[in-house]
Amino acid sequence: MLNYCLDLIEKSRWFVSAPSISRPSFPFSASEAGLFYAGPRYFTERSEKDNYLLLFTLAGMGEVHTPRGDFELHTGQAALIDCMDYHLYRTASKKSWTFLWAHIDRNGVSCYAPLLFQDRNDAITLNDPERFTADFQALCYAIEQDVLFSHADISNRLSSMVTHLLSSYLFPEGHGGENPDIEQARKYIQLHCAEALTMDEVAKQFHFSKYHFIRLFKKQVGLPPYEYLIGCRIRLSKKLLCNTSESISAIAIQVGFSSESNFIHQFRTTVGITPGVFRKNSWNFSAD
Numbered sequence: 001m002l003n004y005c006l007d008l009i010e011k012s013r014w015f016v017s018a019p020s021i022s023r024p025s026f027p028f029s030a031s032e033a034g035l036f037y038a039g040p041r042y043f044t045e046r047s048e049k050d051n052y053l054l055l056f057t058l059a060g061m062g063e064v065h066t067p068r069g070d071f072e073l074h075t076g077q078a079a080l081i082d083c084m085d086y087h088l089y090r091t092a093s094k095k096s097w098t099f100l101w102a103h104i105d106r107n108g109v110s111c112y113a114p115l116l117f118q119d120r121n122d123a124i125t126l127n128d129p130e131r132f133t134a135d136f137q138a139l140c141y142a143i144e145q146d147v148l149f150s151h152a153d154i155s156n157r158l159s160s161m162v163t164h165l166l167s168s169y170l171f172p173e174g175h176g177g178e179n180p181d182i183e184q185a186r187k188y189i190q191l192h193c194a195e196a197l198t199m200d201e202v203a204k205q206f207h208f209s210k211y212h213f214i215r216l217f218k219k220q221v222g223l224p225p226y227e228y229l230i231g232c233r234i235r236l237s238k239k240l241l242c243n244t245s246e247s248i249s250a251i252a253i254q255v256g257f258s259s260e261s262n263f264i265h266q267f268r269t270t271v272g273i274t275p276g277v278f279r280k281n282s283w284n285f286s287a288d
Helices: 113-117 129-145 148-170 180-191 199-205 210-221 225-243 248-254 260-271 275-280
Strands: 002-005 013-016 030-038 043-046 052-060 062-066 069-073 077-082 087-091 097-104
Touching: 013 129, 030 129, 052 062, 052 087, 052 129, 052 148, 062 077, 069 077, 077 087, 077 113, 077 148, 097 129, 097 148, 113 148, 129 148, 129 225, 180 199, 180 210, 180 225, 199 210, 199 225, 210 225, 225 248, 225 260, 225 275, 248 260, 248 275, 260 275
Parallel strands: none
Antiparallel strands: 002 043, 013 030, 030 097, 043 087, 052 077, 052 097, 062 069, 062 087
8 A cells, every 4th residue: 555645845855776686685775765855745654565664853743653653753753664564654733844764675674673663663762863864864875876885885874773773762861871971971072073082081081991981982872982083073074065165184174183084084984985075965964
C-alpha cells in the first residue's frame, strides 16, 4: 500500500542511487534519501516495503503513526520505522515540517531494531543533533555519487547514525548515569575547539589523568576526546566554507588545525570529500 501527497517546496532534495547487481555487499546500505521542506498537506502512508525508514526533524514538527505507537517528531528528534508494518507520517498541525529521511536496507539495522523498538515506536531526542545532521549530509552526498567508495562511506555513515540513535535512546543527556565533569569537559572542548588544545591540558583542567579521562569520555560521549575535538573543528569549518569567501588555508588556521594539509586530510577523512569540493557542492541543510 502506498498513498501520499508530496506538498514540497522547490528546494527539497531527493537523492537516489541506481540499482546495480555488481554493487559490493556492505553491512549497511541505502538507495535513497532526501531533505524535504514539507508544507501543511504533506503525508505518506505505506506498508509492505522491505526496509527501514529513518526520519530526522530539522524544523517544524511531524506526526508519525505506527502499530507500535503514535508520536510527534520535534526538532532534533529522530525515529526508525519498520516499513513492512503500516505507517503514516505527515506534517503536524497543518504548518510546515523540514526533515531528513533515508530508506535503509534491513541487513545492518535488524540487530538494532529490537533494542530501539522494544514495546513501542517513539521519537528519540538526539544527544548530538549537529553531528547527526553532518552524517546525514555526507550520506546524501555518497548516495548521489554512487561510485565504489561511496558504498563503503554509506555503510560507515549509517552505522554511525544508527549507533548514535541507539546511544541517545539508551543514554539520554541529562537523565542520570553521566559524569558531570566529563560533560563539562565536552562543552569546554566544543567552546575552545579552535584553540591549540591538547588532551593532557583538558584532562588536567578537570582533574583527571589523561588515560582515565580518555576512557571516561569515550564511554560517555561515544568517541575519544581528540576525535570529538576534530569533529567540532570540522563542523565549524563547514560553516565558514559555506558562509565566507575565506581561503582554505585561512579557514584551517581559524578552526585550529596546524596546517592546510592537515585540515584537508582530516576533513576528507571525516566528511568523505575535500573542503574545496564541499564548498563547491554545498547544500543548504539548515532549517530555513
